[in-house]
Amino acid sequence: MADRRFTIKVGLASCGIAAGAQQVYDEFANQLSKAELNADLILTGCLGMCYCEPLVEVSTDGHERYLYGNVGPGDVDRIISQHLAGGEPVRDLLVYAPGLDPEMDLYFAKQVRIALKNCGVINPEDIASYLKAGGYQGLRKALEIGPEAVIEEIKASGLRGRGGAGFPTWLKWSLTRQASGDVKYVICNADEGDPGAFMDRSILESDPHSVIEGMLIAAYAIGAGKGYIYCRAEYPLAIKRLRLAIGQAEACGFLGGNIQGSGFDFSLEIREGAGAFVCGEETALIMSVEGKRGMPRFRPPYPSEKGLFGAPTSINNVETYANVPRILQGGAEAYSKYGTEKSKGTKVFALAGKVKRGGLVEIPMGMTIDEIVFDIGGGISTGKAFKAIQTGGPSGGCIPASLGGTPVDYESLGRIGAIMGSGGLLVMDEDTCMVDVAKYFLTFARGESCGKCTFCRVGSEKMLEILERITSGKGTSEDLSLIKNLGEAVKSGSMCGLGQTMPNPVLTTLQYFAEEYQAHIDEAYCPARQCKALISYHIDPDRCRGCGLCAKVCAVGAISGELRKPYTIDSEVCVRCGLCAAACRFDAIDVVSRPKSAEASLGVAQ
Amino acid sequence: MRITSEQSYAIEQIVNKYRNLSGAAIPILQEIQNQLGYVSPQFIEKVAELTEIPASELYGIVTFYTQFRLEPIGENHIQICHGTACHLAGANAVIEAFESSTGAKCGSTSKDGKFTLDKVACMGCCSLAPVVGVNGKIHGRMTAEKAQKLARELKGGDSRGR
Numbered sequence: 224m225a226d227r228r229f230t231i232k233v234g235l236a237s238c239g240i241a242a243g244a245q246q247v248y249d250e251f252a253n254q255l256s257k258a259e260l261n262a263d264l265i266l267t268g269c270l271g272m273c274y275c276e277p278l279v280e281v282s283t284d285g286h287e288r289y290l291y292g293n294v295g296p297g298d299v300d301r302i303i304s305q306h307l308a309g310g311e312p313v314r315d316l317l318v319y320a321p322g323l324d325p326e327m328d329l330y331f332a333k334q335v336r337i338a339l340k341n342c343g344v345i346n347p348e349d350i351a352s353y354l355k356a357g358g359y360q361g362l363r364k365a366l367e368i369g370p371e372a373v374i375e376e377i378k379a380s381g382l383r384g385r386g387g388a389g390f391p392t393w394l395k396w397s398l399t400r401q402a403s404g405d406v407k408y409v410i411c412n413a414d415e416g417d418p419g420a421f422m423d424r425s426i427l428e429s430d431p432h433s434v435i436e437g438m439l440i441a442a443y444a445i446g447a448g449k450g451y452i453y454c455r456a457e458y459p460l461a462i463k464r465l466r467l468a469i470g471q472a473e474a475c476g477f478l479g480g481n482i483q484g485s486g487f488d489f490s491l492e493i494r495e496g497a498g499a500f501v502c503g504e505e506t507a508l509i510m511s512v513e514g515k516r517g518m519p520r521f522r523p524p525y526p527s528e529k530g531l532f533g534a535p536t537s538i539n540n541v542e543t544y545a546n547v548p549r550i551l552q553g554g555a556e557a558y559s560k561y562g563t564e565k566s567k568g569t570k571v572f573a574l575a576g577k578v579k580r581g582g583l584v585e586i587p588m589g590m591t592i593d594e595i596v597f598d599i600g601g602g603i604s605t606g607k608a609f610k611a612i613q614t615g616g617p618s619g620g621c622i623p624a625s626l627g628g629t630p631v632d633y634e635s636l637g638r639i640g641a642i643m644g645s646g647g648l649l650v651m652d653e654d655t656c657m658v659d660v661a662k663y664f665l666t667f668a669r670g671e672s673c674g675k676c677t678f679c680r681v682g683s684e685k686m687l688e689i690l691e692r693i694t695s696g697k698g699t700s701e702d703l704s705l706i707k708n709l710g711e712a713v714k715s716g717s718m719c720g721l722g723q724t725m726p727n728p729v730l731t732t733l734q735y736f737a738e739e740y741q742a743h744i745d746e747a748y749c750p751a752r753q754c755k756a757l758i759s760y761h762i763d764p765d766r767c768r769g770c771g772l773c774a775k776v777c778a779v780g781a782i783s784g785e786l787r788k789p790y791t792i793d794s795e796v797c798v799r800c801g802l803c804a805a806a807c808r809f810d811a812i813d814v815v816s817r818p819k820s821a822e823a824s825l826g827v828a829q
Numbered sequence: 830m831r832i833t834s835e836q837s838y839a840i841e842q843i844v845n846k847y848r849n850l851s852g853a854a855i856p857i858l859q860e861i862q863n864q865l866g867y868v869s870p871q872f873i874e875k876v877a878e879l880t881e882i883p884a885s886e887l888y889g890i891v892t893f894y895t896q897f898r899l900e901p902i903g904e905n906h907i908q909i910c911h912g913t914a915c916h917l918a919g920a921n922a923v924i925e926a927f928e929s930s931t932g933a934k935c936g937s938t939s940k941d942g943k944f945t946l947d948k949v950a951c952m953g954c955c956s957l958a959p960v961v962g963v964n965g966k967i968h969g970r971m972t973a974e975k976a977q978k979l980a981r982e983l984k985g986g987d988s989r990g991r
Contacts, residue, residue: 238954241967273956418912421953497894514852516893575914575955778929802973
């Protein structure tokens with residue numbers, strides 16, 4: 224085996240590191256330094272399969288690819304001695320190998336990796352690795368064909384803003400190019416604030432140069448000399464790798480004065496977001512870069528005319544920029560052959576929630592929801608029924624499983640009341656209470672309202688009060704029409720995207736899960752058994768062994784009993800925290816929610 | 830709380846460093862928090878004096894963005910993710926377990942100064958949900974039980990150290 228050259232890649236993006244990938248990498252480094260093996264150890268970014276991190280890829284001379292999942296430092300020895308030295312893959316750790324599992328073949332076959340082309344492939348901390356993978360060829364092409372041809376190429380590709388709104392990228396660039404002014408800016412919006420979304424983080428951590436190159440091309444097309452990357456401070460690794468990449472790009476003459484001898488000057492600065500969701504809105508983001516409170520302002524004038532420091536500015540999202548070099552390099556046609564008539568190319572999604580194979584996936588636009596959830600995601604992780612998906616975070620909608628045949632593109636999702644969003648895709652099973660989900664998103668959005676518009680500031684508060692009433696079993700039928708009217712009013716009475724979209728989770732759940740709202744109101748019943756005021760915990764005397772563990776973990780002393788005899792919970796004292804049920808080793812504690820009518824027919828309330 | 834001469838010196842250095850940056854208020858305040866741990870009203874006065882940015886504007890920034898804290902942080906900083914995936918996976922139970930076992934409420938510090946609890950929007954590790962950051966290190970697949978145990982360990986660990 225000694226004549227074969229192995230490449231070992233360890234995925235070191237944030238979620239890999241959180242799962243312990245750094246220790247795995249260190250163990251490989253340590254053992255390989257002692258072994259006489261023909262092997263290269265490479266740090267790489269996100270391989271996309273977050274559900275089985277830490278991930279290690281072993282390939283032979285760049286051909287056969289073996290992926291190991293859930294690897295611990297203790298497994299390193301086996302991978303080295305069995306696979307590298309012995310030529311025999313370690314079967315029980317494999318998650319992917321050629322011909323191993325048709326399900327996994329489908330997982331990869333369904334995906335098209337354009338924006339994620341380099342993620343989990345190259346070393347994000349080394350520009351040479353990016354250059355070897357064709358890096359900065361898109362910029363070279365752009366400098367050859369000139370700014371106007373660049374904009375034409377992007378127009379032909381059909382690329383639209385991947386931040387969620389789907390505004391045509393070429394048009395934004397063209398308007399900024401045409402705007403009068405000597406000083407112009409490009410900004411990269413990396414303020415990925417949607418809870419449940421991590422596409423931008425993964426791209427920045429795994430392939431930072433692609434974003435820098437995309438910004439360079441945009442700046443060249445627009446005539447901007449300076450760019451800002453506005454990145455969440457909550458993403459320290461992304462910021463670290465970006466800084467490293469900017470330094471390397473400067474050293475290699477891709478940033479700075481007279482780039483690659485073209486006469487084009489461009490410099491880049493990182494600004495750390497300070498934690499305000501509203502700064503994902505472009506005018507608020509501009510305020511924040513200017514060092515002020517991130518309050519959105521009225522448009523027009525649009526940033527393309529009057530943006531950062533009053534100068535024409537084009538703002539695009541991380542994923543949009545990551546696509547740009549690939550379009551320039553491969554040609555618009557190679558990109559636009561994917562997708563639907565009006566939504567071209569691919570979209571990256573962060574698949575999370577109750578799905579088996581959660582992680583980062585990139586799909587051609589137009590793929591159906593069911594294909595994403597089942598063929599790629601592997602279906603529901605809990606084995607329960609698929610209930611809904613949620614896209615677009617606090618601005619998006621909940622789509623019921625019955626609409627799983629809907630193609631994922633800007634228009635189709637818009638028609639059913641949802642949005643594409645930036646790419647968070649949450650999968651929910653039957654244990655998810657849709658009223659609770661609506662309340663969750665509204666609570667989030669209310670907290671992030673900047674307070675400027677009355678409808679957003681007060682309307683969100685009032686809507687939340689109604690949801691609180693409903694989830695505590697005190698709602699009335701009038702509440703449903705009230706919250707719907709209020710939702711419509713907040714949408715039309717708010718100035719920026721935050722307020723205009725904040726009612727979406729409420730309105731879509733009202734539309735598709737009306738019976739669930741009704742059950743909370745009419746029956747004081749939470750079918751998913753999530754709303755605290757409507758559930759109670761009970762110990763089943765047949766299953767209880769009387770071990771006393773539940774009484775020990777209970778923080779409020781609600782559980783009593785004698786050892787070796789069934790324990791009981793005092794519902795008056797119980798705070799429904801769920802500690803006991805989680806601790807019970809005999810699965811003897813049930814969560815119960817009973818419709819009022821059922822209680823009445825029982826004759827006794829327990 | 831009065832401002833010490835070390836703090837005053839650090840703030841002067843930071844302001845000088847960003848002298849030529851446009852829109853520097855946020856980076857200045859961020860670096861003050863990085864170095865000194867928090868941004869007190871006294872620090873704000875000092876920055877206002879050095880930069881001629883009105884203290885009211887700086888105070889507006891500090892209270893607008895969630896990143897800034899006006900008070901020092903406890904010995905252990907626990908950030909409980911309450912993103913959507915974590916919410917679905919039971920983040921509320923984790924929050925309650927931490928609150929009951931540390932004596933601190935989310936957004937505040939316990940009386941003994943040992944714990945500061947914060948609820949954060951999303952840490953981007955959704956496949957490991959529910960997720961908690963303890964002093965910068967991320968712990969995945971949390972449960973209420975694990976949370977209680979972690980809090981116990983952190984309490985015990987610190988008192989042994991004294």
